[in-house]
Amino acid sequence: MSWSESGESQCPIARCLAVVGDRWTMLIMRELFFGNRRFDGLLAQTGMSPHLLSTRLKRLEADGVLARNAYQQKPPRHEYVLTDSGQDLYPVLMTLAGWGRKWGGLDDSTPALRVTHRACGHEVDTGLACLACGEAFTRADVETTFSDNFVAERNERMAAFQAAKKQAAGDA
Amino acid sequence: MSWSESGESQCPIARCLAVVGDRWTMLIMRELFFGNRRFDGLLAQTGMSPHLLSTRLKRLEADGVLARNAYQQKPPRHEYVLTDSGQDLYPVLMTLAGWGRKWGGLDDSTPALRVTHRACGHEVDTGLACLACGEAFTRADVETTFSDNFVAERNERMAAFQAAKKQAAGDA
Numbered sequence: 001m002s003w004s005e006s007g008e009s010q011c012p013i014a015r016c017l018a019v020v021g022d023r024w025t026m027l028i029m030r031e032l033f034f035g036n037r038r039f040d041g042l043l044a045q046t047g048m049s050p051h052l053l054s055t056r057l058k059r060l061e062a063d064g065v066l067a068r069n070a071y072q073q074k075p076p077r078h079e080y081v082l083t084d085s086g087q088d089l090y091p092v093l094m095t096l097a098g099w100g101r102k103w104g105g106l107d108d109s110t111p112a113l114r115v116t117h118r119a120c121g122h123e124v125d126t127g128l129a130c131l132a133c134g135e136a137f138t139r140a141d142v143e144t145t146f147s148d149n150f151v152a153e154r155n156e157r158m159a160a161f162q163a164a165k166k167q168a169a170g171d172a
Numbered sequence: 173m174s175w176s177e178s179g180e181s182q183c184p185i186a187r188c189l190a191v192v193g194d195r196w197t198m199l200i201m202r203e204l205f206f207g208n209r210r211f212d213g214l215l216a217q218t219g220m221s222p223h224l225l226s227t228r229l230k231r232l233e234a235d236g237v238l239a240r241n242a243y244q245q246k247p248p249r250h251e252y253v254l255t256d257s258g259q260d261l262y263p264v265l266m267t268l269a270g271w272g273r274k275w276g277g278l279d280d281s282t283p284a285l286r287v288t289h290r291a292c293g294h295e296v297d298t299g300l301a302c303l304a305c306g307e308a309f310t311r312a313d314v315e316t317t318f319s320d321n322f323v324a325e326r327n328e329r330m331a332a333f334q335a336a337k338k339q340a341a342g343d344a
Binding site: 030102127146161 | 181182183184185186187188191193194195198199202212213215216217236257260264265266267269270271273274275276277282284285286289290292294295296297298299300301303304305306307308309310311313314315316319320321322325326329330332337
């Protein structure tokens with residue numbers, strides 16, 4: 001397992017991807033947000049095999065984003081519910097949806113998901129908000145800097161890469 | 173290839189995941205947003221093999237989220253730049269970063285990425301904004317409904333799943 005899979009990086013994006021960075025996992029999370037919480041329902045709507053679904057659910061439970069609730073004793077049956085950290089993936093799914101609606105080649109006259117903002121009554125066109133001031137922002141409105149530690153992590157990776165390349169060239 | 177990989181669903185989330193729904197692809201996009209645009213730099217910072225990186229870059233180019241620019245003729249060398257649809261993935265990466273910072277088990281005293289909102293001067297705590305009214309919103313502030321077509325798509329999947337299950341039970 002490489003650093004990017006083990007979630008060892010200091011990068012918060014890599015950390016999130018270590019938990020939900022594959023299509024199947026994201027589809028499971030989507031279904032839980034849709035209220036589809038049972039194994040058969042998840043199988044049907046994601047198209048996963050039972051083995052794959054079971055593996056991913058266990059991993060997501062271990063990572064703390066979902067929990068199992070027993071809804072029946074005999075035979076034992078569970079449903080899967082989002083924990084607080086799972087609920088916090090909502091913005092990720094909303095931004096995926098926003099991109100998909102704009103760039104996914106869909107007929108926009110009847111969007112599959114209609115998200116209406118109760119406060120203004122309009123259909124939501126999803127953007128980012130700065131929660132410090134409550135205002136919408138785009139990439140042009142912010143300044144992004146790396147911490148010294150993250151710069152060091154990146155420099156280390158580049159040095160290791162160059163050393164391996166030099167080694168390979170010497171061996172050839 | 174199943175429906176979820178081919179981007180055939182009407183669901184905008186599935187459509188987006190069909191393009192950027194794996195960890196490697198997201199890491200490539202992250203690097204391009206960081207300004208790391210060359211093949212060796214991408215290799216070093218993602219930890220991908222040359223073959224895997226090359227495959228993913230070709231796919232992303234075919235999907236229109238990045239383009240290749242020649243920066244040298246002899247030998248030919250390219251750098252990879254975000255197209256408009258690629259730029260529009262910025263909110264996805266920002267929400268991944270927001271989740272990772274909160275739930276990724278990182279030391280929050282020196283965040284790897286510091287994103288400062290120029291307008292208010294504060295570090296950005298990323299939320300969602302309704303671009304219709306410009307206000308920040310959460311899941312509790314919106315009403316989500318499915319289109320009739322999407323309901324039909326989901327019902328079809330459930331019916332196909334149940335038919336297959338019944339068939340398997342009959343065969344057993």
